[in-house]
Amino acid sequence: MPEGDLVVYEEDYEKVNAILNQLLNESQSNFVLLVDRSGQLISIQGETKSMDSIAFASLSAGNYAATSELAKIIGEREFSVLFHQGDRESIHISMVAERVILVVVFDDKTTLGLVRLRVNKACEELASVFTAIFDKVSAEERRADVVLDSSFQGGAEEEIDKLFRE
Amino acid sequence: MALINYSSREINCKIVYYGCGLCGKTTNLLYIHEKIPDNIKGEMVSLATETDRTLFFDFLPLELGAVRGFKTRFHLYTVPGQVHYDASRKLILKGVDGIVFVVDSQRERLEDNIESFENLKINLNKQGYSLEDIPYIIQYNKLDLPNVMTYEQMERHINPDGVPAFESIAISGVGVFDSLKAISKLVIAKLSRR
Numbered sequence: 016m017p018e019g020d021l022v023v024y025e026e027d028y029e030k031v032n033a034i035l036n037q038l039l040n041e042s043q044s045n046f047v048l049l050v051d052r053s054g055q056l057i058s059i060q061g062e063t064k065s066m067d068s069i070a071f072a073s074l075s076a077g078n079y080a081a082t083s084e085l086a087k088i089i090g091e092r093e094f095s096v097l098f099h100q101g102d103r104e105s106i107h108i109s110m111v112a113e114r115v116i117l118v119v120v121f122d123d124k125t126t127l128g129l130v131r132l133r134v135n136k137a138c139e140e141l142a143s144v145f146t147a148i149f150d151k152v153s154a155e156e157r158r159a160d161v162v163l164d165s166s167f168q169g170g171a172e173e174e175i176d177k178l179f180r181e
Numbered sequence: 182m183a184l185i186n187y188s189s190r191e192i193n194c195k196i197v198y199y200g201c202g203l204c205g206k207t208t209n210l211l212y213i214h215e216k217i218p219d220n221i222k223g224e225m226v227s228l229a230t231e232t233d234r235t236l237f238f239d240f241l242p243l244e245l246g247a248v249r250g251f252k253t254r255f256h257l258y259t260v261p262g263q264v265h266y267d268a269s270r271k272l273i274l275k276g277v278d279g280i281v282f283v284v285d286s287q288r289e290r291l292e293d294n295i296e297s298f299e300n301l302k303i304n305l306n307k308q309g310y311s312l313e314d315i316p317y318i319i320q321y322n323k324l325d326l327p328n329v330m331t332y333e334q335m336e337r338h339i340n341p342d343g344v345p346a347f348e349s350i351a352i353s354g355v356g357v358f359d360s361l362k363a364i365s366k367l368v369i370a371k372l373s374r375r
Contacts, residue, residue, distance in 0.1 A: 020182040020372075028188030053276020054240075054256065055184040055193040070226045073240045073256065077228070080272040081237070163185075163192075168373035170248040175365045178245060180358050181216045 021051055021114075027148050028058070034140045035060040042133035044121035045104065049141070050075050052114055061120075075118050079108055098127065107131070111138050112145040183278050183372055192253045194368050195276050200283035201290065201297040202234075202262035205322040208351040209283065210241045210257055213361060216354065217243065235261040238273050255365055262297070271304040279368040280317035281360055283351075284339055286329040294339055316367035319346040320360045325353070 023031070035047050039061045046061025048068065056072035079097065086094045097108040107119040107130050117138060121130055184193040198206040207227070214225045221244050228237035239259040244252060260270040282301065284294045302312050319340050323329065330338075332348065340346055345363050349356025 020185060022185045023187060025188040028186060051184055051276060053182070053184075053195055054258075055195070055276070057184065057186070058189075067224050069223050069242045069254075069256075070240065073242075073258075074226065076275075077237060077272070080275060081269065084268055084272065163373045165373060167249050167251070168369055171245060171253055171369040171373075172366050174245040174248055174253070175362050175369070178221050179217070179243070179362050179365065181354060 021055075021057075021148070022151075023057065023148060024151075027144060027151075030144050031141065032058055032060060034137050034144070038119070038133050038137040042119065042121065042130045043125035044119050044130060046120050048072060048075070048118045049111075050116045050118065052076055052080070052116060057115065071118075075108060075116055079110070079116050096131075107134060109134055109138055112142045112149070114149070115141070115145055117141065182276050183368075190247075190251050192251050192372070193256060194254070194278040194372070195256050195258065196279045196281065196364055196368065197273055197277045198257065198259045198281045198283055199270075199274075199297070199301050200262055201285060201293040202264070204262060204283045204285040204290070204294070204297075205349075205351040206259040206262060206283050207233075207235055207239050208322075209281070209320075209349075209357050209360070210239050210259055212351060212354050212357045213243075213257070214241055216358075221245070234263065235259055236266070237261060237269050253369075255368070257361075264296075267300065267304070270300070271307055274304055274308050274310070277305075277308075277310070277315060278371070279364045280315055281320055281364050282317060282339075283320045283322050284335060286321045286323050286335060287326055288328050288330050291330065291338060298339060316364065316371050318344055318360060318363050318367065320349050320351075320356060321346060322349045322351050322356075324348050324355075325350045 035058060039047050046063045048059040049057040050072040051057055054073040054076035056069060059068050082097055083093050095110055099106040104120055104122045109117050111117050119130055119134060198209055200206055223242035226240040230236050241257040243255045258273050260273045305312055321335050347356045347360045351357050
């Protein structure tokens, strides 16, 4: 089935960020982010300095997608966890509710074991929030219409004409 | 598909430049990146081989000003055009909101263009989408080269659905922004119609 738009309302976003912040603190990581499988950044929490989080999100999704295909080629359904080890910082990537990617970046202040433990708990909590978000989207065909009407379209078209030019 | 966040008041859409190898997908993004002001673009990311052929994808984020309080972003992607990168190409279509199909207008590339268009349909189907459901436009590129087909010939072969089509010379920017504007507006129109 194709995936529809992902619509996140205020109340759900607060829940998501609370879980991410708890994970950040309990795992003593540097920063954590949630990315849609299509590469869109949903949320980022923690100290990212001047890192390009939009590009980071896009590459994380590309990385996960490529690795999932590798899994299929060798007959696995998916690699549910990816881990990239660096000299100073490392990256732990896992899938939530089959659609959202949780990325944790940490250094030697903590350990892979602790990160894994805390990620498992956060994944369970996030899965229940996102399952509710997906159900909501399909059930009520979203409140988005309140914003995304013809006046939004007109405003966006003006911006496109104004900005997308040489 | 689009990500709409009511809390951070953001709308993110994904536009993919698709087409056969060396048709000018990356050139489109490079031109946009070069010409568009810094305050509305992010860093361009290119996953390419040593000879600058796209290996996985190019990525360029663009951001409109706030529209009705919502910051609207377009994330532009290219796919690797070479036939043997099909597994990677399919992945980039995940969550696509709009497509620019770039055509190499040289007569000798006609079959490659048609094959790539068929490949687009197949890969969309593999992701659970269909071309009928996704806004797309066609860009006839490389019109500065000799031995290109006429607009009418290309329309007949490549654009049976009669979607908007643009003539371009991406390397010097001709038609690049016209194509970007057209696909962006189609994506917004689809979002607004939901």
